[in-house]
Amino acid sequence: MAHVVKYHPSISLLEQYSEGTLAPELCLIVAAHLDFCPHCQTLHRDIEADLGCELAMQKAPVVDGSQWEQMLDQILSAEPVAREELSKQHSLHSADNKSGRVSELLVGAHRFTVPRSLQRIVAKRNKWLTLGGIATAKLPGSEENHLSLLCIETDTEVPLHTHKGLEVTLVLAGEMVDEMGHYAAGDLIINTPDHTHTPKNISAEPCLCLSVLTAPLEFKQGLTRLLNPLQRFFY
Amino acid sequence: MLDPQQRSGHYGAEISLQSRPMTTQEMTPAIAAGQWEEALAIVALHRDKSAYAELFRYFAPRLRAFGIKMFGNEQQAMEMVQDTMLNVWQKAALFDASRGCASTWIFTIARNVRFDMLRKKQSRKDDISADDLWADGDYPEQEDNQSQQWDVHLVAEKVAPHFHALPPAQRLVMEKVYLDELSHQEVSEQLGIPLGTVKSRIRLALDRLREAIDGPRS
C-alpha cells in the first residue's frame, strides 16, 4: 500500500489490544488499523514478545501435583491434529472465498476491498441506510459499543454530532478532513465526548470508514491512556 | 531481581527431556537458551510426549497464574490452561521459530483462548473471534524501521524525565544498553531473556519515549 498511515493508536491502546483486554469492538478497529500499518504491526509483535517473556519469566506458584498430572494425561491422550488439517486451518486466515467472509464490499456503485480482520463481520452487516450523501450500515456490536460502516460521498459533510463516549473512526478507503487533519486509508481518529468535529469528504472518491461509538462511562477513568498525545493535547 | 550468574548458566546447557516427577517446587524461570523452541520442534516432528511434558510442566503453572490474573478465578483460569496446552500439543507444527520465541507463541494462544471463552459465554463468538483480531504470523516480516533509530544520547536531556515512566522491564533493558553500554547479546545473557525480546523492548521503549517527547508518530 503506497499510502503512509499518519494517525496511529497510542502504545497503551496497542498494549491493551495485544493483551486482549480492550473491548472487542475496539480490538477490531485496532486490528483493522494493523491491516494497513506495518509500523504498528511491528510494535504489536514487540508487545507480544514482551508479554510472552513476562509470562515465561514468572515464578511459578506451588501447585498440587496430581491435578497437573491428570491434566497432562488428558491432553496427551488427545488425538493429534493432522498436519494437512493444520495447514488447511491456517490458510483459512487469508482465504478469500471461505464461507461467511467477504473480501469486497459494494456500496451503491462503489466497490471497496475489505481488510482481512473485517471480512467476517462485514458479511454480517445490516441494510445500508442512506441520507444525503451518507450511507451507514450497522455491524453486530455490543450494547455498549456500537459498530458501523459509514460511506461518505464526494463533497459531503457529516452533520455536526455529539457523543457521550469515545468516537473512534478508521478510514478504510478514500480521504476525509476535519478541523484537525486530513485522513486517508488506515488513519485512526479518536474523538472524546468534549470534542465536536465536522468530517468532510472533499476528495473525488467516496470515503469508507469503520466507526465505534463507545458507551458513555466505559473509559471515564482511563480515558487519556487511550489517546495518542496529539489528542491528549487537544483534550 | 534475576541473578545473572544463574541465568547465564543455562547457556549451552544440554536439553534435558527425560520425564521427571511433577514437583511442587518453584521452577526457575529460564527461556533464553532456546530449549522451549527445540521442545516444540520435537513435539511437532515426533509427537514426543516427554518433550511435551517438559513444556507442560514449565508453562502450565505460569499460564494458571496468568489466567487467574485475567479472569479473577481459578476455574476459568484452569479451563484456559487446559485449552491452551491442548493447542500446544495438537498444533505444535504451526509454531515457527523464525517469527518469535515459544513463550510468545504460547502467550498468543492463551490470549486467544481467553478471548474466545469470554465471547462464547456471551454467545457472541460468531461476531468477533480471536481469529479476526490477531493475524499473528500472517503479516510479512518488517525491516527494522529507520525512523526508530534516533540517537538517545543526543536527546538525553529530553529523554531523562520520561525514563522513569517506562515499564520496568523496558527500563531495565534501556539502562543496560544506553547507560551500561552493553550489547544486545550481553543484555540477553545477563537477563536470561531471548535476544529478540531485548530488541522488542528497546523498540517499544524508544517508541514510548518518542510518543512522550514528540507527540504522535507521523
Ligand SMILES: [Zn+2]
Ligand atoms: Zn499504526
